[in-house]
Amino acid sequence: MDRVTPQAKDMTVLRSLPLFKAVSDATFARLAESVRFDRYVKGETIVRQGEKAQWVIVVLEGYVKLSRTAANGEETLIHIFGRGETIAESVAVLGDNHTTTAEATGPTRIVRMPAHVVAQAARDAPELALAILSESSAKIWALMDEIEALKAQTADQRVLRFLLSLCAQESGPVETRLPYTKGVIAASLGLKQETLSRSFARLKSVGVEIDGRKATILDPRKLAQEIERLNRIV
């Protein structure tokens, strides 16, 4: 982990985050005072399961994976956070302990604010409390999406959904980079790496080309159709 001295442009980025959108200048200024910027490399732990939540963390760059380690040592990936997303905001504000571990999946930049400062600000400024609630609510939807996918969709359908989420446009050929390693992608979709690999191979037939970290999708609409088609078969 590397502490970084904040730059002026970082503050403007910060101000534009969803968490601070509806917040007054005064409240923002108060929070900005105690803000800290950190840089992590792949595999470093950002927060550890069981520790008391001391910080509210926002991802500026890179991807952070949340996972939970069971008594037997097995680790389960719960969710992945990207740019602009907030980690542990509710836990930190309420003063609870982390129930998950957060780890950088690659080079990552984050911002952290002391929990007690945010908690006090939330008490003083209801619009901040509501903004945090809004973040938590978004997280609930995302988790519900995940549960729905795990319960109702096959491996190929989940992979297709994931690929679709990478496409910036709705049609035409799209070329992107996979945001993290295939092992992490597999875990995030509730699959084994081998299964993901086979799925990618199968999906060549609907215009998906994966070459290392480079992903080429001939036509996103075709992927959506394929998800539908796989539903019908069942």
Added chain:
Amino acid sequence: MDRVTPQAKDMTVLRSLPLFKAVSDATFARLAESVRFDRYVKGETIVRQGEKAQWVIVVLEGYVKLSRTAANGEETLIHIFGRGETIAESVAVLGDNHTTTAEATGPTRIVRMPAHVVAQAARDAPELALAILSESSAKIWALMDEIEALKAQTADQRVLRFLLSLCAQESGPVETRLPYTKGVIAASLGLKQETLSRSFARLKSVGVEIDGRKATILDPRKLAQEIERLNRIV
């Protein structure tokens, strides 16, 4: 659905709910004014996916299942709420639309408060906003638990966990009632009814006896051991 006139004792129950624990008498009184009590029978819909959230709902009695219906008409059970739990609190306060449908799994009593009243109260009284945040946070943990179970555990392990959650005591023989039909239990665990039935049959060997709605567990500790043992095999 049946509207019920509130009784004095209902108000004391209400006051003791987690949502109102930390709330001042003044704030509570304000909310209590516009409270409404409703009674539902099995299968009735309480809130519908896609509708604007108009109410904050608290379950007083019975169980409510949250589910999501995909484009192809398939319904996936996301989560089940019981006594004292709050439904759609964040969505209602933020003025968003419901992303899930809530349905009574049996005879159910609920309390509802108009969303705008709660939203205004949350703006005026930060302790209410934080209480709602606390509820949302609890919901996030519960959903993460579910994801972990779906990704990392077999059918038998999930069934064992569920049975353990029904046990009031840690040891000795426990006798309880299954809280809802086996079909609903199966769906909540991400299983088919047939699979649950077979699982129950297998679990006789660790002292689980299911007879209709009546469940007898010889020794909860043995169930916990069995979950562990099933992990080791893999």
Added chain:
DNA sequence: CGGCTAGTTGACTTCATTCAACGCTGGTGG
């Protein structure tokens, strides 16, 4: 160059689903 990590591929296994038949129970109407 060797040693790592990430990823692929093949053969085999297994857990859960599907499909289908059947059993039990409680309610309804003749």
Added chain:
DNA sequence: CCACCAGCGTTGAATGAAGTCAACTAGCCG
């Protein structure tokens, strides 16, 4: 009062999707 039906649950046999195990390749860093 009984007959019949619907809803809920069980059981068996066959199928299939994903996991496991293992061997192997490609790229990368020191």
